[in-house]
Amino acid sequence: MERRPVGDGEARRANRRWWDADADAYQAEHGAFLGDVDWVWCPERLREADARLLGELRGRRILELGCGAAAGARWLATEGARPVALDLSAGMLRHAARAATRSGVRVPLVQADALALPFATGAFDLVATAFGAVPFVADSAAVMREVFRVLRPGGSWVFSITHPMRWIFLDDPGERGLTAVHSYFDRRPYVEQDADGVPTYVEQHRTVGDRVREIVGAGFVLRDVVEPEWPAGHEQLWGQWSPLRGRLFPGTAIFVCDRPAGALPTAGRG
Template structure:
């Protein structure tokens, strides 16, 4: 199998996607942290490659004393920041490799947060046990049944609880995954929601990332019982010259790279 045959767009079931992405993130955890760890910090809440921080955006509202679930936490820098603000976070991730880095950062920073390995489609928590749920690019883009994920988060949130998550902006799927000029020409249909799939030498999925339109996301959220409060599309800040995968100053100054959905579970 040549390199061109190892990338495709095709439907992938939850079991195949779960296996592929767990293996991918376990294997890639060291490289990911080496490349992005300094940008993300040990005790910081960065929503996206544009560098928007929760300390400035305050999308979660008042977190002091609140029980917060971070879904798809990676190295859990966001949860440690929340703990430093007086919250009571719990951080979960599917990948043991990423949780290993979370454990190391707990020790290194001196800010220790509870960690658990868990599937976002089967959260191991009682109904209405959290005040807030959040994730910065975790879990949501990697599960086939993201509507079920929304349902799981709704289940564990208390009435009035807020659910905020960031994902790649859906319009980015129109373009090639290229931070340079090659990434400025639309080549894919926005309406093609087949996931991006990388295959191993045996033709099995080794990495799976899902695409949903903006309308898909809104319907998932409303269907789960959430109320959409805001959709934040961070602008590329002046002076930020970093490149993160497909994110770059060139593209970021022309069209959004991140969408942050701010929602709540109605209190009534």
């Protein structure tokens, strides 16, 4: 692995291949934690059923962006919403279809790129994602603009990501993960690559200020930033997330944004 610039095309190809190949292993490891019909925001186990960051759901048209196995979209359907689940990875959508069969809760599944959403301007009342899309594209500001476009005036955009300060540390849930080793201001992405130097996995870093500027630059009003605390009694590890680290500093940031009523779409498709 290394830290180096990667364009959107390289990142898209790498991450689509990665998630297609890793879908089975990911679901085997994390599927029980995420559930078949639930919205879990983060490894800290904050659930939308408790947090209610999305507001009123009944009757609302909602896009789950970067849905993975679409457990969140199915939960939204049980709450009376009208969800659509979208992901870049066919492997993850295959698991979404299997989970729909197991649970009996079916939602529309769409394979598409977050930078080119195949929906009309103003198609949704709400767009949301738990760790989907945003960390995996080089031009995440363009994702913000595209989400703004497909939201109706007065709609909301809520997304969770790895807390930017986590990029200072190694991805280690133990003691080694408590020592700062990277510059917070090094925005080069984390890149895993094959023997020929072709990227096989790409994840992007932005500072908190970068994220705020992307949000505001797209036309949104930032209403809240939620930093879930590690709950008492939660001892499960998830990659770099652990009780040891979670009790000392945040691992997740959730941005709650609104498209102002009457705001015009920003430049982009549609």
